[in-house]
Amino acid sequence: MQNKAMLVGAVRAGKSTLTNALLGREVKAVKTQTLNYFDWIVDTPGEYTENPMFYKNIMATALEVTHVFYLQDSTSERLIFPPGFSMGVPKLPIGVITKCDRPDADTxxxxxxxKMVMNQGPIVITSSVTGVGIDHLKELTKLNDLTSMRQYVEQMDDERLLFLG
Ligand SMILES: Nc1nc2c(ncn2[C@@H]2O[C@H](COP(=O)(O)OP(=O)(O)O)[C@@H](O)[C@H]2O)c(=O)[nH]1
Ligand SMILES: [Mg+2]
Structure with missing residues (x-):
């Protein structure tokens, strides 16, 4: 089975733009009202993460994927995930810091x-505009356990790639 990633995060965190960057698509992201399946990616609406009423949808969709990307916008002061959110999702977590190209980015x-959302796993600092970190996300999604992901992070020795836990 091909590995698949589900992207979760706040409205405007950069999920749809990241989807395009990962797939190398030129088309512009539109505001997602429902689940969007593209090849190995499931792009979710920000409302799924922002409204606890939709957590059951996240859990149900997680059954279809191997990895979950938790997106946090580096230009936003808002944390919308509840504490320890990734611990309740039994899939490999990858933390994604988005929009690091922005002058107001605070990575x-x-x-x-x-760190409040994930207790373990890789964190990648990214920009869908400049392409920073995009290849790391593709490579990490090919790996099937935390140990392999940790080894990848250690081998890369990139300051924009970290491992928690
Ligand atoms: N500068 C910059 N802007 C970004 C980046 N990613 C997304 N954006 C912008 O952030 C806004 C929200 O992005 P979008 O992908 O629609 O967020 P979504 O609601 O999570 O799907 C849009 O105006 C994007 O152009 C990035 O890496 N760099
Ligand atoms: Mg979107």
């Missing part, structure tokens, strides 16, 4: 927020 703040 340290975003990292601290993701």
């Amino acid at each position: 340290e703040r975003a990292l601290n927020m993701l």
Whole structure:
């Protein structure tokens, strides 16, 4: 089975733009009202993450994937995931800090927020505009356990790629 990733995060966190960057598509992301399946990616509406009423949808959709990307916007002060959210989802977690190209990006703040969401797993600092971190996300999605992901992070020795736990 091909590995698949589900992208979750706030409205405007950059999920649809990241989907395009991962797939190398030129088309512009439109606001997602429902689940969008593209090849190995499931793009979810931000409402799924922002409204606890939809957590059951996230859980149901997680059954179809191997990895979940938890997106945190580096330009946002808002953390919308509840504490320890990734611990309740039995899939390999990858933390994604988005929009690191923006002058107002605060990747340290975003990292601290993701530490409250994930106890273990890789964190990638990315920009869908410049392409920073996109290849790391593709490579990490090919790996099937936390140990392999940790080894990947250690081998890469990239300051924009970290491993928690
Ligand atoms: N500068 C910059 N802007 C981004 C990046 N990713 C997304 N955006 C912008 O952030 C806004 C929300 O992005 P979108 O992908 O629609 O977010 P979604 O609601 O999570 O799907 C849009 O205006 C995007 O152009 C990025 O890496 N860099
Ligand atoms: Mg979207």
